[in-house]
Amino acid sequence: MAEPASFRVSGKGRLGSKGANFTFDGASYQGVEGDTLASALLANGVHLVGRSFKYHRPRGILSAGAEEPNALVNIERDPSRKVPNVRATVQEIYPGLKAVSQNRWPSLAYDVGEVNNIASPMFSAGFYYKTFMWPKKAWEKFYEPKIRAAAGLGVAPDLPDPDHYSQRFAHCDVLVLGGGAAGIAAATAAAESGARVILCDEQADLGGALRFEAGAMVENKPAWDWAQEAIAKLAANDRVRVLPRTTAFGYYAQNFVALAERVTDHLASPNPGLPRERLWQVRAGRVVIATGAIERHMVFADNDRPGIMLASAARTYLNHYGVSVGRKVGVFTANDSAYQAAIDLKKAGTEIAAIVDIRPASEGDAVQQARALGIEVLSGHAVVKTGGRLRVSSMAVRSVNVGAERVIPVDALLMSAGWTPSVHLFSQSRGRVAFDEASQRFLPGTYAQACVSVGASNGTDRLEATLEEAYAAGEKAAKETTGGTKSAARPAGVSGEAFAGGMLGTTPGAENGTTVAAFVDFQNDVTAKDIRLAVREGMHSIEHVKRFTTNGMATDQGKTSNMHGLAIAAEVLGKDIPSVGLTTFRAPYTPVTFGTIVGHAKGELFDPTRRTPIHPWAEAQGAAFEDVGQWKRAWYFPRAGEDMHRAVDRECKTVRETAGLFDASTLGKIEVVGPDAAKFMEILYTNPWEKLEVGRCRYGIMLREDGFIYDDGVVGRLASDRFHVTTTTGGAPRVMNHMEDYLQTEFPDLKVWLTSITEQWAVIAVQGPNSRKIIEPLVEGIDISDAAMPHMSVREGRICGVPTRLFRMSFTGERGFEVNVPADYGQAVWEALWAEGQKYGACAYGTESMHVLRAEKGYIIVGQETDGTVSPYDAGLDWAIGKKKRDFVGIRGLKRSDLVADGRKQLVGLRTKNPRTVLEEGAQIVANPREPVPMTMLGHVTSSYWSENCGHSIALALLQNGRKRMGQTLWVPMPDGAIEVEVTGTVFFDPEGGRLNG
Amino acid sequence: MRKYSVFAIAREAMRGHKGWNEQWGSPEPKSEYDVIIVGAGGHGLATAYYLAKEHGVRNIAVLEKGWLGGGNTGRNTTIIRSNYLYDESAKLYDHAVKLWDGLSQDLNYNVMYSPRGVMMLAHNVHDVQVFKRHIHSNRLNGIDNEWLTPEEAKEFCPPLNITKNARYPIMGAALQRRGGTARHDAVAWGYARAASARGVDIIQNCEVTGIRRSGNGHVTGVETTRGFIGAKKVGVVAAGHTSVLMQMADVRMPLESYPLQALVSEPVKPAFPCVVMSNTVHAYISQSDKGELVIGAGTDQYISYSQTGGLHILNHTLDAICEMFPMFARMKMLRSWGGIVDVTPDRSPILAKTPVPGLYVNCGWGTGGFKATPGSGHVFAHTIANDNPHPLNAAYTLERFRSGRLIDEAAAAAVAH
Numbered sequence A: 001m002a003e004p005a006s007f008r009v010s011g012k013g014r015l016g017s018k019g020a021n022f023t024f025d026g027a028s029y030q031g032v033e034g035d036t037l038a039s040a041l042l043a044n045g046v047h048l049v050g051r052s053f054k055y056h057r058p059r060g061i062l063s064a065g066a067e068e069p070n071a072l073v074n075i076e077r078d079p080s081r082k083v084p085n086v087r088a089t090v091q092e093i094y095p096g097l098k099a100v101s102q103n104r105w106p107s108l109a110y111d112v113g114e115v116n117n118i119a120s121p122m123f124s125a126g127f128y129y130k131t132f133m134w135p136k137k138a139w140e141k142f143y144e145p146k147i148r149a150a151a152g153l154g155v156a157p158d159l160p161d162p163d164h165y166s167q168r169f170a171h172c173d174v175l176v177l178g179g180g181a182a183g184i185a186a187a188t189a190a191a192e193s194g195a196r197v198i199l200c201d202e203q204a205d206l207g208g209a210l211r212f213e214a215g216a217m218v219e220n221k222p223a224w225d226w227a228q229e230a231i232a233k234l235a236a237n238d239r240v241r242v243l244p245r246t247t248a249f250g251y252y253a254q255n256f257v258a259l260a261e262r263v264t265d266h267l268a269s270p271n272p273g274l275p276r277e278r279l280w281q282v283r284a285g286r287v288v289i290a291t292g293a294i295e296r297h298m299v300f301a302d303n304d305r306p307g308i309m310l311a312s313a314a315r316t317y318l319n320h321y322g323v324s325v326g327r328k329v330g331v332f333t334a335n336d337s338a339y340q341a342a343i344d345l346k347k348a349g350t351e352i353a354a355i356v357d358i359r360p361a362s363e364g365d366a367v368q369q370a371r372a373l374g375i376e377v378l379s380g381h382a383v384v385k386t387g388g389r390l391r392v393s394s395m396a397v398r399s400v401n402v403g404a405e406r407v408i409p410v411d412a413l414l415m416s417a418g419w420t421p422s423v424h425l426f427s428q429s430r431g432r433v434a435f436d437e438a439s440q441r442f443l444p445g446t447y448a449q450a451c452v453s454v455g456a457s458n459g460t461d462r463l464e465a466t467l468e469e470a471y472a473a474g475e476k477a478a479k480e481t482t483g484g485t486k487s488a489a490r491p492a493g494v495s496g497e498a499f500a501g502g503m504l505g506t507t508p509g510a511e512n513g514t515t516v517a518a519f520v521d522f523q524n525d526v527t528a529k530d531i532r533l534a535v536r537e538g539m540h541s542i543e544h545v546k547r548f549t550t551n552g553m554a555t556d557q558g559k560t561s562n563m564h565g566l567a568i569a570a571e572v573l574g575k576d577i578p579s580v581g582l583t584t585f586r587a588p589y590t591p592v593t594f595g596t597i598v599g600h601a602k603g604e605l606f607d608p609t610r611r612t613p614i615h616p617w618a619e620a621q622g623a624a625f626e627d628v629g630q631w632k633r634a635w636y637f638p639r640a641g642e643d644m645h646r647a648v649d650r651e652c653k654t655v656r657e658t659a660g661l662f663d664a665s666t667l668g669k670i671e672v673v674g675p676d677a678a679k680f681m682e683i684l685y686t687n688p689w690e691k692l693e694v695g696r697c698r699y700g701i702m703l704r705e706d707g708f709i710y711d712d713g714v715v716g717r718l719a720s721d722r723f724h725v726t727t728t729t730g731g732a733p734r735v736m737n738h739m740e741d742y743l744q745t746e747f748p749d750l751k752v753w754l755t756s757i758t759e760q761w762a763v764i765a766v767q768g769p770n771s772r773k774i775i776e777p778l779v780e781g782i783d784i785s786d787a788a789m790p791h792m793s794v795r796e797g798r799i800c801g802v803p804t805r806l807f808r809m810s811f812t813g814e815r816g817f818e819v820n821v822p823a824d825y826g827q828a829v830w831e832a833l834w835a836e837g838q839k840y841g842a843c844a845y846g847t848e849s850m851h852v853l854r855a856e857k858g859y860i861i862v863g864q865e866t867d868g869t870v871s872p873y874d875a876g877l878d879w880a881i882g883k884k885k886r887d888f889v890g891i892r893g894l895k896r897s898d899l900v901a902d903g904r905k906q907l908v909g910l911r912t913k914n915p916r917t918v919l920e921e922g923a924q925i926v927a928n929p930r931e932p933v934p935m936t937m938l939g940h941v942t943s944s945y946w947s948e949n950c951g952h953s954i955a956l957a958l959l960q961n962g963r964k965r966m967g968q969t970l971w972v973p974m975p976d977g978a979i980e981v982e983v984t985g986t987v988f989f990d991p992e993g994g995r996l997n998g
Numbered sequence B: 001m002r003k004y005s006v007f008a009i010a011r012e013a014m015r016g017h018k019g020w021n022e023q024w025g026s027p028e029p030k031s032e033y034d035v036i037i038v039g040a041g042g043h044g045l046a047t048a049y050y051l052a053k054e055h056g057v058r059n060i061a062v063l064e065k066g067w068l069g070g071g072n073t074g075r076n077t078t079i080i081r082s083n084y085l086y087d088e089s090a091k092l093y094d095h096a097v098k099l100w101d102g103l104s105q106d107l108n109y110n111v112m113y114s115p116r117g118v119m120m121l122a123h124n125v126h127d128v129q130v131f132k133r134h135i136h137s138n139r140l141n142g143i144d145n146e147w148l149t150p151e152e153a154k155e156f157c158p159p160l161n162i163t164k165n166a167r168y169p170i171m172g173a174a175l176q177r178r179g180g181t182a183r184h185d186a187v188a189w190g191y192a193r194a195a196s197a198r199g200v201d202i203i204q205n206c207e208v209t210g211i212r213r214s215g216n217g218h219v220t221g222v223e224t225t226r227g228f229i230g231a232k233k234v235g236v237v238a239a240g241h242t243s244v245l246m247q248m249a250d251v252r253m254p255l256e257s258y259p260l261q262a263l264v265s266e267p268v269k270p271a272f273p274c275v276v277m278s279n280t281v282h283a284y285i286s287q288s289d290k291g292e293l294v295i296g297a298g299t300d301q302y303i304s305y306s307q308t309g310g311l312h313i314l315n316h317t318l319d320a321i322c323e324m325f326p327m328f329a330r331m332k333m334l335r336s337w338g339g340i341v342d343v344t345p346d347r348s349p350i351l352a353k354t355p356v357p358g359l360y361v362n363c364g365w366g367t368g369g370f371k372a373t374p375g376s377g378h379v380f381a382h383t384i385a386n387d388n389p390h391p392l393n394a395a396y397t398l399e400r401f402r403s404g405r406l407i408d409e410a411a412a413a414a415v416a417h
């Protein structure tokens, strides 16, 4: 049973009394509902929470928020629900929460990796660029694996994530980022002025700095209480959406802001219907950035021991969570706000060892108050080092101008170097920050989008001014977006606390020339001397400093460290801060779960699956399917005991002997309509179209500007102003785009309309000598005799009582039809045709047989015989180019010197010497199989099959000067020996083509 | 140049690392150079290094508008491989891979070339055909690339999801074992340091704003934000901004510039042993030595010079990653960014002389030029020094877009990076 928490201060904090037991590294502890893992651990006197990245130094809890660099743990809900690198300062506890420390072995207190700390003088910034180069192979075999194992923090999950994530798109007039005093005020003002508002905050409780700012008053009551009432009012307003636990992480173009809401990670047994997290993609009329400021730590020797933390964090733990972070607490500050922490702790009964203030003399209200409470204030002093190992035990203090050191025992040390405005999201919006000399900080400067920064994120220090600014901003944003005129009432009785002061860079004792470990970036173990070393080594750009030292590149992205790093670099460079510059703020503001971004797009929903109307029938027949783009296509229809090859052999034979049915519904179909339709077709395809008679079809080739084949398909002319164009399955969307592109940009004067009709028509190919007999009884109103409806013609009429566009065409070399019917009738018509087909022993065949049958005839497949480098001449399709045409897309490309040069690769057939050998598609062709590597390759096999109809294997190939090589013997080298082949024509079956009408 | 080694570090460790000197200088520009390279990315710096090292050119400057290595070199996901289809590409990229192997020693700078294997996944019959074509062609060119069954692929990369009920099940994979990654910054810095040691002036914060030519059209120097600098020869190596620069000499480039985005996860212990790329589900991934999963995909759809990414692109990329590796759905994205890549019509680079005498261009590497850095610099240096291409880059002309003699790797494979 867990011990009651002994650092809980009765009468302090805002949590209830409902206990929640949890474990950390296997030990049970008691927390209170509403605790974060950090506050609950501190309540139990636990400060040691993690280990640093490089030196494995023991680390505690630095902050009480999202900026936390040190207290990262693994949260293990169950074996498939583990999350590494969770900030203990953000994770709320729930009964049964299981947290485990990271980056240590065998245990947090005794970590073998700590030897790195002893050897740390060797591991200076960028040391790895200077070593591990000898012997050469050792990098890959030895050093790198060692480095990789030592690096990284938590352990990645190894089981599929069982949780789901959802996504919402939202629009609002005013989006307020950050729910501190400024955000609440801006949201209230915007809402009262009539705007639709979204207010988000990363914390579980809105209130921001009011969580700790106990002395602040609004409307003459504690500001926290005012805030809670304001939030309740907002939440009750149905034009306002308040989103706690929601981080605005990315600010994109045109006021598009991405928010990540954590929905269930704080619940003990979440409703399985709830998503774990929810992504909000918000398009806002105006954005109010009220993201506050983040306190900086002091950069002094050994400033990283557990128990050393930000003053505001200690104050938050006291005032919000009711936890004292120690029994005897020291303070090291350059800023007034840290005094309030000491004062609050003192009043709550915690001993304050001393306040060490680096400023020569500070005599503000806070100082007076502290003195009045009997706290020793050491102005003009600095903490120059600390003692302790797994927890700070003392601070050594001396005057800033040297002198004797005094060692003061402490069990916690609070620090404040001042506040850095959170300009991250402002900067992501492409706004430019400007350096404010007086306050030594970067503030929002030039805006790039319709947004405004208010409060601490805008550098406004006092609560009075913050509220005034925020109300005005909220009101203005509402007026601008809604056109309303209503104003919002301002609160009275406002008084805030002092935040004056602050410093950047190192403190005395850690200045240039010293070798102490004064940490700037805790997680990545970057010290002040690392930054100076980087500069010394020529890293004069702050981006170089960042990359060389890794300062600011840890999971906290330098929220507490970047400004210090910049100041230290500037100092050694002898430049001022703005001329050294700031590194870019990149999304996300804090790390975002992949799953949140993915949402439901996984498994079946990863990509839409397109199925034809005939799919269920094929499935019922036991067809195997293949993925072609997003489509599932029936690949082959195995019968009992058949493997793929047997099935395909049978299907191919059956088609040529009697007939087969093939589902061609996936073919792209585009209707090209309008008075200029033929003209448009002339431009887009190589073939002539103007003279194509109504009711006839033609095989069309589409080129790109460069003269290479882009797509092909049979086109039927339904009327003088109407073409039914088919495309390849995979090419359908890009052909449509290509057409639209030309129509809209190059030929906008043409009166043509394009409609994708792929999904509207199901297509059933009936191929084989008995194809006409099969369709005949079902067709109405169309004379399908050879005389009336020759090969390559199209008719409109009815089949099975439904409308059809009936094509007489063939991709098999047999007499054939393609029956287009409205998609909804596809399966019924298929079944009717199937029933007819059964009378003749017809089969259903899939894409594999389709491929074999067309290859037997030497018909190309775009994307298989062609690869974007093949011209119609190369493919042997010269006949499809309108010789008299003056223009079509690609005509100039075709005339380029290399496209008409000798030595191009041309489409040929190949026959293996051993007729049973089936070549591998993609295999290369050479003239001399004994040539040493690199060999001279003449071309490659594009298609290759066993042809049951021919009784031997067949292959198509692209071969250099192929048409001049007919009859030549060449070789296809395989790893186990070269295969002898003979170059042939591309047609292996029925070369005369008699069967088309047979 | 002070030699880097573990002994040097140990010596420095004892005296607080006070003895290290600048890795490269920060000289003021001279009034004239024999060769000016515009762009201090990996390719530009490597060019300068090899010009100094192998061609005895003494008076070289590299001009960089920002900080060296801050372009695509410092933004890329560092995939290295050479299993390209066409002879010209295979030879050029393999030249680079051979230089990678030994580059740390040559530069005395650990660029962390890590041949951990690059595996490309086939998800449909078409992928299989294309990859087999590559494998056969590579084998006959003496370049390693092997076919793996789904089970073998999973053995090589245990996190891989090879279940048949995936939306796009894996039908196999092509593996190049010598493929891998390297540390991008170290490549820029290593070349900068080595070039600087050979007397090359690397001048940062110096943007080229004009290219000056004499009456007969020959290049005479460049206008910069730090004034005019004379040069006998100018090599433009400016990736996404090449068109803008070449326009200054009235050369129109067959280039389009697209944003290309990438992201990393938070660092975790080793969880991913190799590089995996999938063109069909459209994403690729590796794990850096720091522990971050490094993830990317294809370019944005529209041309632009804006490096701000869009969430929708990352969305598609992460969809694909979580589809292939469902256990990573609980990982977190730490940083995302973009670079501007210069794309040619055939997705192969241009490494060539130009119609302007004395002006040379090295560009068009698009989404995949990091891997070529040493080889590209090496042959480009040869081209500039001899005013004539090296045999390995002779095919990479500007004229090929006029003649149609393309090296169309994109058409051949549609694989990026």
Ligand SMILES: Cc1cc2nc3c(=O)[nH]c(=O)nc-3n(C[C@H](O)[C@H](O)[C@H](O)COP(=O)(O)OP(=O)(O)OC[C@H]3O[C@@H](n4cnc5c(N)ncnc54)[C@H](O)[C@@H]3O)c2cc1C
Pocket: B038, B039, B040, B041, B042, B043, B044, B063, B064, B065, B066, B067, B068, B069, B070, B071, B072, B073, B074, B075, B076, B077, B078, B079, B080, B206, B207, B208, B209, B237, B238, B239, B240, B241, B245, B260, B261, B262, B296, B337, B338, B339, B340, B341, B365, B366, B367, B368, B369, B370, B371, B372, B417
């Ligand atoms: C997100 C992303 C991922 C990528 N992934 C890979 C990968 O996995 N594998 C791979 O092989 N490749 C990858 N690439 C491509 C690769 O990064 C580039 O092809 C390669 O780095 C280009 O190097 P470079 O030296 O030519 O260009 P850069 O590094 O961009 O250098 C060009 C330099 O020119 C400078 N410059 C521009 N204009 C001027 C001017 N007017 N005056 C002076 N200087 C100027 C720029 O500031 C820049 O520093 C990726 C690219 C991106 C963006």
